Amino acid sequence: MEAFLRHSARAAPDGIAVVAGETRLSYAELDGRSDRLAAALAAQGVRRGDRVVVLMENIAEAAVAIYAVLKASAIFCPVNPQLKGAGIAFILRDARPAAILTQARFIEPCRQASDGLAAPPVLISTQAGAPLPEGVLPFARLVGEGGEKPPEAGDDGELAMIIYTSGSTGRPKGVMMSHAAMDAASASIALYLQNSASDVVLCALPLAFTYGLYQLVASVRSGARLVLEKNFAFPHAVLEKARAEGVTGMPLVPTIAALLLSMKELEPGALPALRYLTNAAAPLPPAHVEGLRRLFPGVRLYCMYGLTECARAAYLDPAELDKRTGSVGKAIPGTEVAVVDEHGVAVPPGTVGELVVRGPHLMRGYWENPEATAAALRPDPASGQRQLHTGDLFRTDADGFLHFVGRKDDMLKVRGEKVAPREVEAALCACPGVVEAVAFGRPDPVQGTILHAAVVVSDPGLGERDLLRHCARALPDFMVPKSIEFRDDLPKTASGKITRRLLAEAGAEAGTETGE
Known part of the structure; x- marks a missing residue:
C-alpha cells in the first residue's frame, strides 16, 4: 500500500x-x-x-x-x-x-x-x-x-x-x-469514482473507520488532495473550508445528509467545484436522495453499500438513480455479489435473502477468532470459492440491482408480520419537516413486540398525530408505529450510524436487541 x-x-x-x-x-x-x-x-x-x-x-x-x-x-x-x-x-x-x-x-x-x-x-x-x-x-x-x-x-x-x-x-x-x-x-473505489490527481476530497468521517480510512487510501493512490475535518459539528465552517479548497468529492453518511438538508440558508450550487457525493455506512432514505440532488444539481451521487470486512461491496451508477429508487446498485468492479438462502443457494429476483460477497478485497478473517471467521467466510456450495456472509438481507430486482432490506438481527415480528425498520424510517423521512427517523421494537408481554419510532424534525408545527396519519397513508397497518417521540437528536455511533439499540432499550427493563 x-x-x-x-x-x-x-x-x-x-x-x-x-x-x-x-x-x-x-x-x-x-x-x-x-x-x-x-x-x-x-x-x-x-x-x-x-x-x-x-x-x-x-x-x-x-x-x-x-x-x-x-x-x-x-x-x-x-x-x-x-x-x-x-x-x-x-x-x-x-x-x-x-x-x-x-x-x-x-x-x-x-x-x-x-x-x-x-x-x-x-x-x-x-x-x-x-x-x-x-x-x-x-x-x-x-x-x-x-x-x-x-x-x-x-x-x-x-x-x-x-x-x-x-x-x-x-x-x-x-x-x-x-x-x-x-x-x-481502493483500486475498485477509485475506478468507479473516477478519482484523479485533480480531485480534492473532503473527509469529515473518522479515519478510524473503514469509510473514512479509504478516503485517505484512495486519495493517495490517485495523487488527490485530502481535506480532513474532525467532524461535521460546525457545518458552516466545514462548507466554507470546502469552498476555499475547491472540493470535488465529499463522502456522506445519512446524518450528515440530513444536516445539510436542514440548513435552510444553503443554496443550490453552494459548492461550485463539487463533482460527486458518496453515501455508505447506512442507506440514504429516498427523500434524502432527492433532497441532495436538488441541493447539488449536476453533482453525481453514488449510493453505496459496504462493511468493514470488505470495505465496499456495491454501488449504484448515478445515471440509474431515477430508475432504481432505493437501490445500492451492483457489485463494485472486480468483485461479485449474490443474494442467497440459508443453504447458500442463490434466490430468484424479488426474494429476500442474505448478501454474500466474493473477490480479492475480502478480509483474511477475524484476529485470533477462528469461530467467527468460519461463520463469516464460507465456501460457495456451487464453486467452492470463499465468500463473505454479510448478515445483511437484500433482494434483487429483475435486472439484478440490489435493494437493502435490513440487518438479519434488525428484523422485527409485529402482529405476526415481518417488519424491516428501514422501510418505516424511509416513510417517515418522506414526510416534509422530518430530518431523521429511526424505528425500533420494544418487548410487550401481550403482543410480543410493539413498533415505536423517534424523529428529529425541522418543523416545530409537526405533531405525533400528523406523522401517524402520514404513516397510515404510506404503510400497511402493522408497520405504523404505536407511538412517535420527538428528539433534538438521535444517539449515534462515531461513524454516524443511528444506534437503534439504545432507543429500543430506553424505558424498558429488557429492551429488544435490534442492532444498528
Missing part, C-alpha cells in the same frame, strides 16, 4: 496530499515524514508483523502515522478516538501492540489501558504545548530526526491492517486486511 504514496510523491512532489486545520502536507513531505517515522519505529523495536495502534483524530499526523507503520512492515490498528478506557483496554489486550501512536490528550487513557500487558507498548505522542510525561516519545522529534531507511517492503499477502468492529451487538472483532485486499478495494 505504501508504494502508492511513493509513486504519488515522485509524480507530484509539491502537490498537496493532506490539509488538516492550518497544516498542509505536500506529497514529498508526507512521504519523507512517514519514512523517518518508520525508521524510528524500527529503531524502537517494532518488527515485521507487529501491531501498532494509531489512536488519533483526523489530523495530518494520523496520515503520517498510518503510512509510517506500513513502511515499517508492521500492521496498523486504527482506534476510534471516542472510545473510553474500557474500549481502548480491550483493543490493547487483544492486539498486543508493540507501539501506540497518539495525541497528548489520549496519553493517560493509553497508559491506563496498557496496565497489565506482558510487554508495555512504546508510547509516541504529539504535543499540545506542555512537555510530554516521562517515557513518552515526541512524535515531532521522531518525524524530524531522519535516520536510517525504513525496512524493506513486505509481501502483498502480509497483513496491512487490523481494524476493529464497533462491538455494538457483542464483542468487537479485529478485521484482518492484507495489503492485497486493501489494494483491490
Whole structure:
C-alpha cells in the first residue's frame, strides 16, 4: 500500500496530499515524514508483523502515522478516538501492540489501558504545548530526526491492517486486511469514482473507520488532495473550508445528509467545484436522495453499500438513480455479489435473502477468532470459492440491482408480520419537516413486540398525530408505529450510524436487541 504514496510523491512532489486545520502536507513531505517515522519505529523495536495502534483524530499526523507503520512492515490498528478506557483496554489486550501512536490528550487513557500487558507498548505522542510525561516519545522529534531507511517492503499477502468492529451487538472483532485486499478495494473505489490527481476530497468521517480510512487510501493512490475535518459539528465552517479548497468529492453518511438538508440558508450550487457525493455506512432514505440532488444539481451521487470486512461491496451508477429508487446498485468492479438462502443457494429476483460477497478485497478473517471467521467466510456450495456472509438481507430486482432490506438481527415480528425498520424510517423521512427517523421494537408481554419510532424534525408545527396519519397513508397497518417521540437528536455511533439499540432499550427493563 505504501508504494502508492511513493509513486504519488515522485509524480507530484509539491502537490498537496493532506490539509488538516492550518497544516498542509505536500506529497514529498508526507512521504519523507512517514519514512523517518518508520525508521524510528524500527529503531524502537517494532518488527515485521507487529501491531501498532494509531489512536488519533483526523489530523495530518494520523496520515503520517498510518503510512509510517506500513513502511515499517508492521500492521496498523486504527482506534476510534471516542472510545473510553474500557474500549481502548480491550483493543490493547487483544492486539498486543508493540507501539501506540497518539495525541497528548489520549496519553493517560493509553497508559491506563496498557496496565497489565506482558510487554508495555512504546508510547509516541504529539504535543499540545506542555512537555510530554516521562517515557513518552515526541512524535515531532521522531518525524524530524531522519535516520536510517525504513525496512524493506513486505509481501502483498502480509497483513496491512487490523481494524476493529464497533462491538455494538457483542464483542468487537479485529478485521484482518492484507495489503492485497486493501489494494483491490481502493483500486475498485477509485475506478468507479473516477478519482484523479485533480480531485480534492473532503473527509469529515473518522479515519478510524473503514469509510473514512479509504478516503485517505484512495486519495493517495490517485495523487488527490485530502481535506480532513474532525467532524461535521460546525457545518458552516466545514462548507466554507470546502469552498476555499475547491472540493470535488465529499463522502456522506445519512446524518450528515440530513444536516445539510436542514440548513435552510444553503443554496443550490453552494459548492461550485463539487463533482460527486458518496453515501455508505447506512442507506440514504429516498427523500434524502432527492433532497441532495436538488441541493447539488449536476453533482453525481453514488449510493453505496459496504462493511468493514470488505470495505465496499456495491454501488449504484448515478445515471440509474431515477430508475432504481432505493437501490445500492451492483457489485463494485472486480468483485461479485449474490443474494442467497440459508443453504447458500442463490434466490430468484424479488426474494429476500442474505448478501454474500466474493473477490480479492475480502478480509483474511477475524484476529485470533477462528469461530467467527468460519461463520463469516464460507465456501460457495456451487464453486467452492470463499465468500463473505454479510448478515445483511437484500433482494434483487429483475435486472439484478440490489435493494437493502435490513440487518438479519434488525428484523422485527409485529402482529405476526415481518417488519424491516428501514422501510418505516424511509416513510417517515418522506414526510416534509422530518430530518431523521429511526424505528425500533420494544418487548410487550401481550403482543410480543410493539413498533415505536423517534424523529428529529425541522418543523416545530409537526405533531405525533400528523406523522401517524402520514404513516397510515404510506404503510400497511402493522408497520405504523404505536407511538412517535420527538428528539433534538438521535444517539449515534462515531461513524454516524443511528444506534437503534439504545432507543429500543430506553424505558424498558429488557429492551429488544435490534442492532444498528
